[in-house]
Amino acid sequence: MAYDLESFDEPFYDTASMRYEIDVTVPVAPEEAWAEFTRQNTLDWCRALTSVDFTSELPHHVGTTRSVVLAPGFIKMDEEFFIWDEDPATSTYRHGFRGVRVNIPGLRKFGEYTEVSPAEHGTRLVWKFAMELAGVGLPPVLSAPISNAAFGTVRTDTIKHFATF
Incomplete structure (x- = not known):
């Protein structure tokens, strides 16, 4: 069974009740990171x-869709990109999606925003995660450590991945 998620606009990445941001420099060119x-x-x-x-044909753009399965494989989400900007002249790229459907209840909104741009030594990567739960959720004092641990592995894994280039 699929549960529809609510739509949102770009400001949600900075105003959602649950947010996590990765802001790091990785030792590759912006084009490689992108x-x-x-x-x-x-x-x-x-x-x-x-x-x-990705479930849309190339080239990707606003309206591109993707399907994601979270480990260990129980949670599945369909996503649609509503931001997709590429500026090769400045080596600046960004995209943002919102979840459209998920196979479990309890989530009202979910999205990610990714931006890569030149840094002094490589690429500045800004990766934002934003979500809002449906119904009653854990208080921030309990949910923050859980989400920080989960998203912390994404940060660690990403830094390790780009260090191998």
Whole structure:
């Protein structure tokens, strides 16, 4: 059974009740980082994910869709990108999606925003996660450590992945 998620706009990434942000410099060119975030089977370096598959044809743009399975494989989500900007002249790239459907109840909104841009030594990667639970959720004093631990593995895995280039 699928549960529809609510739509939102870009400000949600900074105003959601539950947020996590990764802001790091990785030792690769912005074009290489962007290619890793936009290829089929992207994020295969993240232990928190089982699979990430683009379900739209190339080239990707606003309206592109993706299907994601979180580890160990019980949670599945369909996503749609509503932000997709590529500026090769400035080596600045960004995209953002919102979850459209998920196979478990309890989530009202979920989205991610990714931006890569030049840094002094490589690429600045800004990766935002935003969500809102449906119904009663854990108080922030309990939910924050849980989400920080989960998203912390994504941060660690991403830094390790780009260090191997």
